[in-house]
Amino acid sequence: MTLLAIKGLTLDIAGTPILKxxxxxxxxxxxxxxxxxxxxxxxxxxxxxxxxxxDGAHVAGSIELDGKDLLQKSEREMCxxxxxxxxxxxxxxxxxxxxxxxxGDQVAETVLTHTQTSRADAAKIARETLDRVGLGAERFPLxxxxxxxxxxxxxxVVIAMAIAxxxxxxxxxxxxxxxxxxxxxxxxxxxxxxxxEDGMGMIFITxxxxxxxxxxxxxxxxxxxxxxxxGETAAVFRELKHPYTRALFAASSHVPKREPPxxxxxxxxxxxxxxxxxxxxxxxxxxxxxxxxxxRAVDDVSLTIERGENVGLVxxxxxxxxxxxxxIMALEPLQGGAVVLDGETxxxxxxxxxxxxxxxxxxxxxxxxxxxxxxxxxxxxxxxxHLLGSEAPAGDERQRRIAEALETVGLSPEDAEKYxxxxxxxxxxxxxxxxxxxxxxxxxxxxxxxxxxxxxxxAQILDLxxxxxxxxxxxxxxxxxxLHVVRSITDRVLVMxxxxxxxxxxxxxxxxxxxxxxxxxxxxxxxxxxxxxxARTAQA
Amino acid sequence: xxxxxxxxxxPEKPDSLxxxxxxxxxxxxxxxxxxxxxxxxxxxFAWTPYNYAAQDIPNKLKGMSAAHWFGTDHFGRDVxxxxxxxxxxxxxxxxxxxGMGVVFGTPLGLAAAARRGTLLDEIIMRANDLVxxxxxxxxxxxxxxxxxxxxxxxxxxxxxxxxxxxxRLSRAAALSLWTRDFxxxxxxxxxxxVRISVEHILPNILNTLVVQVxxxxxxxxxxxxxxxxxxLGAQPPIPSWGKMLADAQTLISLAPHVAIIPGLAIVxxxxxxxxxxxxxxxxFDPRSRRSRQ
Numbered sequence: 001m002t003l004l005a006i007k008g009l010t011l012d013i014a015g016t017p018i019l020k021x022x023x024x025x026x027x028x029x030x031x032x033x034x035x036x037x038x039x040x041x042x043x044x045x046x047x048x049x050x051x052x053x054x055d056g057a058h059v060a061g062s063i064e065l066d067g068k069d070l071l072q073k074s075e076r077e078m079c080x081x082x083x084x085x086x087x088x089x090x091x092x093x094x095x096x097x098x099x100x101x102x103x104g105d106q107v108a109e110t111v112l113t114h115t116q117t118s119r120a121d122a123a124k125i126a127r128e129t130l131d132r133v134g135l136g137a138e139r140f141p142l143x144x145x146x147x148x149x150x151x152x153x154x155x156x157v158v159i160a161m162a163i164a165x166x167x168x169x170x171x172x173x174x175x176x177x178x179x180x181x182x183x184x185x186x187x188x189x190x191x192x193x194x195x196x197e198d199g200m201g202m203i204f205i206t207x208x209x210x211x212x213x214x215x216x217x218x219x220x221x222x223x224x225x226x227x228x229x230x231g232e233t234a235a236v237f238r239e240l241k242h243p244y245t246r247a248l249f250a251a252s253s254h255v256p257k258r259e260p261p262x263x264x265x266x267x268x269x270x271x272x273x274x275x276x277x278x279x280x281x282x283x284x285x286x287x288x289x290x291x292x293x294x295x296r297a298v299d300d301v302s303l304t305i306e307r308g309e310n311v312g313l314v315x316x317x318x319x320x321x322x323x324x325x326x327x328i329m330a331l332e333p334l335q336g337g338a339v340v341l342d343g344e345t346x347x348x349x350x351x352x353x354x355x356x357x358x359x360x361x362x363x364x365x366x367x368x369x370x371x372x373x374x375x376x377x378x379x380x381x382x383x384x385x386h387l388l389g390s391e392a393p394a395g396d397e398r399q400r401r402i403a404e405a406l407e408t409v410g411l412s413p414e415d416a417e418k419y420x421x422x423x424x425x426x427x428x429x430x431x432x433x434x435x436x437x438x439x440x441x442x443x444x445x446x447x448x449x450x451x452x453x454x455x456x457x458x459a460q461i462l463d464l465x466x467x468x469x470x471x472x473x474x475x476x477x478x479x480x481x482x483l484h485v486v487r488s489i490t491d492r493v494l495v496m497x498x499x500x501x502x503x504x505x506x507x508x509x510x511x512x513x514x515x516x517x518x519x520x521x522x523x524x525x526x527x528x529x530x531x532x533x534x535a536r537t538a539q540a
Numbered sequence: 541x542x543x544x545x546x547x548x549x550x551p552e553k554p555d556s557l558x559x560x561x562x563x564x565x566x567x568x569x570x571x572x573x574x575x576x577x578x579x580x581x582x583x584x585f586a587w588t589p590y591n592y593a594a595q596d597i598p599n600k601l602k603g604m605s606a607a608h609w610f611g612t613d614h615f616g617r618d619v620x621x622x623x624x625x626x627x628x629x630x631x632x633x634x635x636x637x638x639g640m641g642v643v644f645g646t647p648l649g650l651a652a653a654a655r656r657g658t659l660l661d662e663i664i665m666r667a668n669d670l671v672x673x674x675x676x677x678x679x680x681x682x683x684x685x686x687x688x689x690x691x692x693x694x695x696x697x698x699x700x701x702x703x704x705x706x707x708r709l710s711r712a713a714a715l716s717l718w719t720r721d722f723x724x725x726x727x728x729x730x731x732x733x734v735r736i737s738v739e740h741i742l743p744n745i746l747n748t749l750v751v752q753v754x755x756x757x758x759x760x761x762x763x764x765x766x767x768x769x770x771x772l773g774a775q776p777p778i779p780s781w782g783k784m785l786a787d788a789q790t791l792i793s794l795a796p797h798v799a800i801i802p803g804l805a806i807v808x809x810x811x812x813x814x815x816x817x818x819x820x821x822x823x824f825d826p827r828s829r830r831s832r833q
Contacts, residue, residue, distance in 0.1 A: 331727055357730045364721040372722045374743045384729040435725065 003028050003201040004049070004169055009061035011041075011048055011225075018044050019225045021061070026169065026201040031192070033216030033233065034205045035248070037454035038425070041225040042205045046171045049203075050088055051078045065169065084114040087162030091174040093154035097146040103130070103157045104142025110164045129160045132197075133190060151317075152183035156190065163194055170195070170202045176211065180316040180481060185525040188215055207454060209252045210484075210527035213237055213536070221245050234536040237529075247456060253529055254459035255488040256466035271342055271359075271442045271475045272305040272328065278336035279320075279327050297323040299499035300337070305443065310469060310476040312490035312507060314483060314522065320499040321479045325445050328477070329362060342442050358387045361436035365448035367428035371420040378402050378416035381435040388439065405434040409464060426457035433464065437472075445477045450485060462489055483526040487511055495519045560823045567819020573812025577805070581627035590618035592625045593777040601795040610801050613784070614791055619798060622779040623805055629691055629780040630809070633773070634760030636695045638753055641702025646749065648703070649710030650741060653718060654733035665711065668704035676701035676763050677770075684772050691774040694767045698760050709752050713745035747821045754817025758810035765806055781806050 004026040011019040019041045026032045036042045047053050049063055051070060063070045065085060073081065082088075090096045097106060107126035111117055117125070126142060133156040146154055155175060162170055172191060176184040192215060195202050206212055212219055213233060220230040221244065229242040240246040279298040286293070297320045305311050315321050326332050328339055330346040339346040344356035361384060364370045371380050382402060385392040393401050403413035409430040420428055429449065436444050446465070450458045466489060468474055480486050486493055486507070493510050495503040495518065503516040514520045561567050584592075589609070596616030603611045610619035652664040674682075680697035687693050714737070717723060726736050765782025767773040774780040781802040788799035 326724075329728055331724065354730045357728065360728070362725065362728050364724070366721055370721040370725060372740050372744065383726060383731075386735075387730045432725075 001028050002026070003030075003066065004203075005062075005064045006045070006049070007062045007064070009045070009048060009059065009063060011044055011053070011057060011059050013054060013058075014056040017225060018057075019048070022225075022227055024220055024227065024230070026203060028168070028201055029195060029199040030218065031195055031202045031204055031216045033212035033219040034203060034222060035207065035209060035212050035219060036222035037207060037248075037456065039224075040222040042222050043173055044225075045222070046088070046173050046203060046205055049169075049171060050082055050086060051075075052082075080114065083110050083162075083167070084165050085167050086169045086171065087165075087167040089155070089158050089162050089170070089172040089175045091177050093151050093158055093178065096158045097154055099146055102143045102145055103135075103140070103149070103160075104144075106157065107160045107164050108142075110161050114165055125164060126160075129164045130157070132163070132194070133157075133160045134186075135160070150183075152179055152187060155179060155183075155187055159187075159190065159194070163198070163200075166198050166200070168200055170200055171205070172202060173205045174207070175204075177206070177208070181483070181527075182316065182521060182525040184211075184527070188527075191215070208527065209237075209248060209455070210529040210532060213529050213532035214527055221248065234533065237533055238537075249529075251455040251459040253484075254455075254462065256459075256462040258466045258489070259470045268307055269343055270304045270306050271309075272303070272477070273340040274304075274328055274337065275302045275339075276337040277301045277324065277327050277334060277339065279323055279332065280335045297499055298327060301496075301499075301501050302337075303494060303501070303504075305475045305477060307442065308469065308473045308475060309492065310478055310490045312486035312493040313477060313479045313496060314481065314486050314493060315496035316481065316522075319496045321496055322447055324496070325362070325447050325477065325479055329360065329445065330357075354387045354389060358384075358439055359441055360443040360445065361439070361441045362445045362447065363429070363432045363436050363449040365451050367425045367432065367452060370432050371428065373420060375419075376416065377406075377418055377420065377431055380420065381405055381416075381431060381438055383435060384439040401438060405438040408437060408468070409434045424457075426453055426461065429453060429457075429461055430464070433461075433468075437468070440472070441474075443475045443477065445479070447479045448481070449478075451480060451482060458485070465489060483511075483523060484528070495522065561819070564819040564822055566815045567823060570812045570815025570817070570819055573808055574816055577627050577809050577812070578631060580624045581631050584621075584624035584628060588618075588621035588624050590621045592617060592621040592779055594618075601791065601798065603795070603797060611795070611797050613787065613798050614795075619784075619801055622784060623781070623801060626779040626781045626784060626802065627805070627809075629768075629774045629778060630761050630764055630782075630806075633691060633695050633698065633764040633780075634757050637698035637702055637760045637763075638756045640695075640699030641706045641756060642749070642753060645703040645706025646710045646742075649707040649712075650714055650737040652707070652711045653714035653741070654737050656715060656718065664707065668707045671700060672704040672708075674701075677766065677772075680767050680772050689772050689775055691778070691780075694764055694773040697767070698763045701763075702756055702760070705756060706749070706752065709748060710745055713748045714741045717741050717744055747824045750820045750824060751817045754813045754820070758813050761806060761809055 002025050006022055006024040009019055009022040010017070022045055024032065024045070034042045034045065044053070048059055049070065051073070053059065059071055061071070065081070070078070070081070104123060104126050107129055108119070108122040111122040111125050112119070123142060127137060130140060130142070131137065135153065135156055146157070149157065175191070176187050179187060188211065191202065204212065204216055216233050218231065219233050219236050220227050221236070221242065222228070223244050228244045229236060236245065237249065240249055277298055278296065278300055280294040280296050283293045283295055301324060303311070313321050313324070327334055330339065341356055342359045344353070344359065346356050382398065402416050406413050406415055411427065411430055411434070420431065423431065450461050453461060462485065465476065469476060478486060478490050490507045492505065493507045494501050495510070495516065497518050503510060503514065503519045510519065511523060514523055594617065596612065598616065599612050600614050600616040601612060602608055605611070608618050608620065610623065613619055613622070648664050648668070652661040655661050676698050679700055680694060683693045683697050717740070723736060723740055726740055731739070764773055764780065765785060768780045768782030769786040773782060776783070784802040785799060788802070792799045
């Protein structure tokens with residue numbers, strides 16, 4: 001039975017067309033996955049259903065929930081529907097909860113807004129709902145505050161708020177994107193269980209094909225505000241009828257071509273030798289008379305990177321990956337250990353010498369925050385020239401180096417005149433790589449460098465990185481939570497947990513035959529397209 | 541000015557500051573109002589309709605006329621001339637006082653942000669708190685008690701009051717920038733805190749500072765008026781808008797224009813400066829500059 005039917009939905013915001021005739025339907029107890037890259041209009045489709053569109057939006061077409069057109073409803077009527085008939089779960093659990101209200105109050109609020117129940121009854125419903133999402137009364141009493149919970153637990157509270165009144169339709173917009181793989185697996189299981197128990201329909205929006213393959217009954221693939229393909233999940237992925245679906249599929253399981261890693265030549269020193277690194281953070285004093293305690297973010301970590309070798313570093317958020325990277329870059333004082341970079345010992349207390357810093361550069365995750373918005377590209381990418389002091393190229397030589405760096409990453413020399421906001425996310429990440437390359441370092445630290453990119457862009461950047469590594473004999477320290485990406489581009493991998501390296505070895509061996517329990521857990525939790533499709537085929 | 545015009549002619553730079561400025565309505569209006577008063581102050585050095593200090597008791601408290609555009613005050617002095625000369629005092633006091641605040645306050649704030657959490661940060665900010673605890677008027681009274689009243693002392697008093705304003709503002713704005721990735725990238729490029737503060741932090745807090753400058757500028761004019769009103773600012777016969785307002789208050793029912801005109805001058809200048817500040821904030825942002833075309 002059809003629960004939600006969207007017919008010919010068009011949307012424009014201030015004259016710019018966003019959605020161009022969307023037709024979708026969701027049946028009771030069915031999970032519809034909407035996949036697409038950023039800007040494809042998948043979130044706007046969800047917001048159209050909720051009628052939570054930005055100012056200046058014009059919608060046309062029809063969105064029927066149980067036969068009633070939501071587009072004809074007044075704002076007052078929509079207020080009744082939101083939260084009662086349609087629930088919504090957002091991407092960012094950190095900002096979706098009010099930090100000043102207890103979790104019990106926030107779940108009860110949904111109940112109190114829509115029904116004539118007493119506070120006591122609402123609290124009871126809140127309790128039951130929190131139990132259903134796996135936050136038991138013993139560890140999670142109603143008077144807990146959001147800041148006392150982890151990201152995954154907060155997302156459970158957000159889900160509890162959405163399902164407290166057993167809505168007929170649940171919309172989940174990238175609900176697991178901000179979470180670690182192990183937490184993601186748990187939340188996906190929870191959502192599936194809730195759909196089965198309540199028989200509600202769910203729209204699950206994501207950019208991750210593997211997640212959809214494992215979860216959704218049907219999928220719709222969106223691009224540029226249109227649905228390019230829709231159908232049964234297994235059929236869509238097996239047949240790959242539409243070229244765009246095929247391209248997405250290829251991009252998300254893309255493995256960049258790499259030359260097999262060569263054994264380090266005898267006598268060459270490793271690019272990076274870090275021994276027994278320890279980094280403590282001071283915690284706020286609990287008492288005036290006791291010394292402050294410390295939190296050990298990186299605990300006695302040693303690692304070596306050979307010339308031309310790509311090393312992956314995986315682990316969950318809070319495991320100390322980024323702290324380790326900052327320690328290697330000598331941006332923070334160490335409490336123990338030593339870092340030797342291409343023969344130069346870094347002095348973490350006084351900061352590394354300019355000469356040592358020339359050997360390494362970094363690329364960050366967020367392509368939007370990595371650049372000073374007030375500088376042009378030429379000034380941005382030549383920033384590392386500061387390390388060369390008086391030897392820094394000037395005049396024509398500087399122009400030549402800028403053009404060379406931009407061309408190496410696939411941009412044109414004319415782009416040097418532009419500001420960063422004139423580029424897309426993928427292009428900005430290329431600029432970030434150009435900035436890292438311009439002084440020809442031996443080691444580049446890539447801190448989640450492809451995590452914020454769409455799959456097709458990610459595939460291009462991975463190709464670029466693999467090509468640069470073999471051409472320029474570069475070494476990478478590749479930090480990521482995405483196991484698939486790490487597997488495709490690294491020679492060796494280190495698994496980090498709670499500040500310690502729990503396992504390390506050749507990438508293939510670690511993934512094929514993980515030794516440590518935590519590595520096994522990580523690999524099992526990571527969504528895999530092949531595994532999900534194989535499971536579906538086995539069922540059918 | 542010539543540089544800016546040259547930029548607007550150069551075809552390869554369609555996003556010049558000057559072009560952007562002309563597109564911003566609030567900047568154009570605000571700058572025009574401000575320009576009128578600055579011009580009046582400049583012209584007053586060379587020419588005023590009458591000698592601003594010349595008394596003409598028989599013609600006192602005359603209304604507006606062709607001979608006296610803004611009428612005359614209780615000593616028969618020409619109000620138009622006094623407004624022109626008064627603009628000198630008001631603008632000079634506000635300009636120098638705000639300049640003091642920016643020149644001393646901003647580096648202090650940037651230094652505190654660069655060394656956040658250390659003893660230096662603590663010393664700078666607590667010293668600022670201490671200065672902040674004294675209102676400008678009280679500082680002025682203290683300075684006057686020691687050095688005697690006058691425009692210079694008013695400037696110093698208002699200027700001292702401005703330092704913690706800019707120190708706090710730049711520290712707060714800089715703190716959020718220090719956690720950004722591009723600052724980390726600059727540190728990886730081996731740049732020290734001073735260089736990062738000047739190259740990366742300062743340009744990015746500039747729009748915040750510009751807005752605060754215009755606010756402090758208008759507050760400076762008001763503070764000068766207030767100090768002159770209680771007799772701690774410019775001393776007679778040198779006119780200032782605040783002093784004119786103070787002298788006129790007992791005559792407000794007899795000759796309202798003597799009070800209204802300096803009052804209007806203050807209001808219009810402040811309005812002009814605030815509008816200009818709003819416009820400048822948009823203009824200094826390269827993102828809004830490109831998208832405007």
